Amino acid sequence: MALRRILRIDDAVDKKTLKLVCRPVKLPDRTMRQLVADMFETMNEANGIGLAAPQIGLPIQLCVIEIPPEIEELDDGTEVEVAPAEQYVFFNPKIVKTSGDEVMRDEGCLSLPGWYGYVARNSWVTVEYQDISGKFRRMRKADGLLGWAIQHELDHLNGVLYTERIRDLATFRDITKEREESAAPA
Ligand code: ZN
Secondary structure: OOOOOOOOOHHHHHHHHHOOOOOOOOOOOOOOHHHHHHHHHHHHHHHHHHHHHHHHOOOOOEEEEEEEEEEEEEOOOOOOEEEEEEEEEEEEEEEEOOOOOOOEEEEEEEOOOEEEEEEEEEOOEEEEEEEEOOOOEEEEEHHHEEEHHHHHHEEEHHHHHHHHHHHHHHOEEEHHHHOOOOOOOO
């Protein structure tokens, strides 16, 4: 496995790649297993929950998401994992149905470390995609952290950056200068 460099929104050359509309991936493709492994490794190293292929310089329709495990603290202070981490790999994904409402989320991106801003997202989305073998699949009403991450990553595949979706620029700030904790970036 190998770590890949994550492109930055605030770098003029990187941004050109991040703004591309990504091309579909023809499946199956023997090179994809290694690429997917590298993307998970790169994302985990950066403490993110999602990463799209254009963020590592490849303008293809592939993104990965990892929802962290659910941890609960017992009365004696010990922590137990009540739900394991969930990994998702989406090739050629399309949102085919949305809740149509808006939930404001404090959103960050691995391509702009430290920065967050409020973005309106659907509370759930239904997505059609292909798995790594090329099989067509549908995920219905993905919500919560997963639903949000899907919307963020699919934006990347269309060359759309979350910074372009921030309506109130007063919410856009560098949280490394704040004390509060925000959700993991994607
Ligand atoms: Zn991002």
